[in-house]
Amino acid sequence: MGLARSLAVGLLCSLPLFNAVLAAPTAPNPAAPRSAIAIKLNQSASRARSVVGADVVEDLIRKAQSGSTHAKRDAQFSVLPLITTLTPEKISEMVQRATELNPNYKPADFGSWFQVQFPDSTADEDESEIGEIFMSDNTIGGVGIAHGAEGHVVGVQRTVGGGPVENEAEAIMDAAAYLSAGDVMLLEMQTGDAAGNSWPVEILDAQFDAISLATSLGIIVIEPAANGAQDMDQPVLRIGETTALALLNRDSADFRDSGAIVVGAGSSAAPHSRLSFSNYGNRVDAYSWGENIATSTVNADDQNDDIYDYFDGTSGASPIVAGAALIIQGIVNVNRGTKLTPAEMRSLITVGGTASADPSSDKIGVQPDLRALIDGGHLD
Incomplete structure (x- = not known):
């Protein structure tokens, strides 16, 4: 799996209406994305100066540059709000609704987040894959995991300040604004630590805040554990920091829970063993196949093809789990007239699941078993 560049929004039509968001590649952009970082302005920084917002961020960076010994200390940059596609009023409405739905939600001040854009591009150009949660029943091949769904893309790469820039947190917020509870x-995304190892995107604060808002709004978020072969029970040193934190270890004081379902990758052959590239740890809730996953494909001229292709990674395992979540939600809604919350889904989706070959060392949770859930009456 490469770093995915977009989200997509879909509608499950064969069951009661539920929306789904999944990763999909966007069309190539002739202009390379600019380098950008997210910065959160704390209250003390604002109070210590007469200027506010982007001016404070620019002032802090200018002073940091003047005292830096690095060659790029005089690099040009621009400061913009991190979220530009949603109005402050819309964000406030979403935060208020999340607070009402989830008493444990700690409201994030998205107005204090800014993106600092640099003209030189250091963006990773790994290609993304699309998970086949749904596809058209055209009598040629597969019909997808959640049959009858349709998709719509929410791009991670967008145009801000006159050029392309990638903004995962904003994409998550855009998707959350589109979706409803249930x-x-x-999220077909992963991010790097200070050593270049891959981790779940929620180790980054802005992305964590966006995911937490989504789950507090009742949206089921499925997140790849990433392809870094990392033990997530161990501390992670984030880029630009000096202290490693065990953000993804449930037993650590550093732990913080976004509410997302984190998915690892196992072998396609039974018994399913953790694949060497998959991250692992007690934060991983579930796994599915991370190899030999057949998916629809297109010709080089982007025309529909009547053959299939294979892809792998935790970005292949995650759509399988997302498809299972959609099916579970549909059946529960038909039988109960209600929708599962993110916490309820995270707990239920693993009931009766298939253990990995060596759970104590694999540490990727269990593979959801829809038949066990249905036959066991858990969805009645």
Whole structure:
């Protein structure tokens, strides 16, 4: 799996109406994305100066540059709000609704987040894959995991300040604004630590805040554990920091829970063993196949093809789990007239699941078993 560049929004039509968000590649952009970082302005920084907002961020960076010994200390940059596609009023409405739905939600001040854009591009150009939660029943091949769904893309790469820039937190916020409680959002993203190892995107504060808002709004968020072969029970040193934190270890004081369902990758052959590239740890809730996953494909000229292709990674395992979540939600809604909350889904989706070959060392949770859930009466 490469770093995915977009989200997509879909509608499950064969069951009661639920929306889904999943990863999909966007069309190539001739202009390379600019380098950008997210910065959160704390209250003390604002109070210590007469200027506010982007001016404070620019002032802090200018002073940091003047005292830096690095060659790029005089690099040009621009400061913009992190979220530009949603109005402050819309964000406030979403935060208020999340607070009402989830008493444990700690409201994030998205107005204090800014993006600092640099003209030189250091963006990773790994290609993304699309998970086949749904596809058209055209009598040629597969019909997808959640049959009858349709998709719509929410791009991670967008145009801000006159050029392309990638903004995962904003994409998550855009998707959350589209979705409703009980819907499913699949994040086909991963991010790097200070050493270049891959981790779940929620180790970054802005992305964590966006995911937490989504789950507090009742949206089921499915998140890849990432392909870094990392033990997530161990501390992670984030880029630009000096202290490693065990953000993804449930037993650590550093732990913080976004409410997302984190998915690892196992072998396609039974017994399913953790694949060497998959991250693992007690934060991983579930796994599915991370190899030999057949999916629809297109010709080089982007025309529909009548053959299939294979892909892998935790970005292949995650759509399988997302598809299971959609099916579970549909059946529960038909039988009960209600929708599962993110916490209820995270707990239920693993009931009766298939253990990995060596759970104590694999540490990727269990593979959801829809038949066990249905036959066991858990969805009645």
